[in-house]
Amino acid sequence: MTDTTETQTPFDHDDVLERAAQWRGEGRDVAIATVVSTWGSSPRPVGSQLAVDGDSNMIGSVSGGCIEGAVIHDAKEVMADGKPRLLEFGVADEMAWEVGLACGGRIEVYVERLD
Amino acid sequence: MKQAILDALLAARAAKRPVATVTHLESGAQALVYRPNDSDGDTSGGEVGDLALDEAAIASARRAIADDKSVRIDSDAGTLFIQVSNPPKRMIIVGAVHIAQPLVEISKTAGYALTIVDPRGAFATRDRFPEVELSEDWPDDALKALNIDTRTAVVTLTHDPKLDDPALHVALRSEAFYIGSLGSKKTHGGRVERLTQAGYSETEIARIHAPIGLYIGGKSPAEIAISIMAQVTEVLHQQG
Numbered sequence: 001m002t003d004t005t006e007t008q009t010p011f012d013h014d015d016v017l018e019r020a021a022q023w024r025g026e027g028r029d030v031a032i033a034t035v036v037s038t039w040g041s042s043p044r045p046v047g048s049q050l051a052v053d054g055d056s057n058m059i060g061s062v063s064g065g066c067i068e069g070a071v072i073h074d075a076k077e078v079m080a081d082g083k084p085r086l087l088e089f090g091v092a093d094e095m096a097w098e099v100g101l102a103c104g105g106r107i108e109v110y111v112e113r114l115d
Numbered sequence: 116m117k118q119a120i121l122d123a124l125l126a127a128r129a130a131k132r133p134v135a136t137v138t139h140l141e142s143g144a145q146a147l148v149y150r151p152n153d154s155d156g157d158t159s160g161g162e163v164g165d166l167a168l169d170e171a172a173i174a175s176a177r178r179a180i181a182d183d184k185s186v187r188i189d190s191d192a193g194t195l196f197i198q199v200s201n202p203p204k205r206m207i208i209v210g211a212v213h214i215a216q217p218l219v220e221i222s223k224t225a226g227y228a229l230t231i232v233d234p235r236g237a238f239a240t241r242d243r244f245p246e247v248e249l250s251e252d253w254p255d256d257a258l259k260a261l262n263i264d265t266r267t268a269v270v271t272l273t274h275d276p277k278l279d280d281p282a283l284h285v286a287l288r289s290e291a292f293y294i295g296s297l298g299s300k301k302t303h304g305g306r307v308e309r310l311t312q313a314g315y316s317e318t319e320i321a322r323i324h325a326p327i328g329l330y331i332g333g334k335s336p337a338e339i340a341i342s343i344m345a346q347v348t349e350v351l352h353q354q355g
Binding site: 017018020021024032034036037045046047083084086108110112113114115 | 116117118121122124125128138140143184185186187196198199
């Protein structure tokens, strides 16, 4: 006998799209950011996703925290005009106040609005 | 992303059906691609969305699903990003023993869907394993019914030949990406002998990771569970 009455509930931190849909259903503005390519050492693999709403609530990640701030900033513009954007982040000069990846990688992040 | 695409994507995920979202990065147009014969009778692959895909693009999307790897490709029509959404990897644990309890927690956190197989009624109980799929079938029947694929790990924890061996008989002839068995070198020596007598080849038997787990000196059930999860992870990524 196999007991299948209990269903597996996936963990919240992997439920980026499910949460995005829920936010949208509540009438919030939502954008989804996806890592579409990486070069060198980068913290999150291609396909990693981050959803963000108009109040900067976020779930998921596209880096180890290095570029999320910048992605959220651009995501607000995407929410406003509906135009998807392809963002590129490179190696940061450690001495400069610049957003980038301290690990020395380069990544491309695609940001789109959830219509 | 259009609501219709997201709805279809979430429906596929809820149904544990593999799907790829293909995005034309210049325009933002999107389409979903399923595996053939995997979309409610639609043999074309059942694309949904506002992006027209040629055969080459559909083939690339299906290859990405099979490789379990999202990828960006350049096509004549522009740059396409293929985002793979596969159902969770699975771990089948034979033996609802103490080590299985922390292993369930750790592997769930790592994103695995769990099934515990133990025909001994006292072990696989709801009390000990809330919210996990439990099977009380004999391990060979249970594993056959579970259709082990390349995204499945099989872990035997009973170190009782009458339970572990039937599970291994099925696992060794399956596509499981990982097979591991708890037990000392001596226990494993006896296991190798029995499997050889049962007609399993040296190459087949060598698929078993035993003694199970990476060597980190673990003693408690939780520490051993961590070493098992570490080894499963290592093998998963060695596959390339």
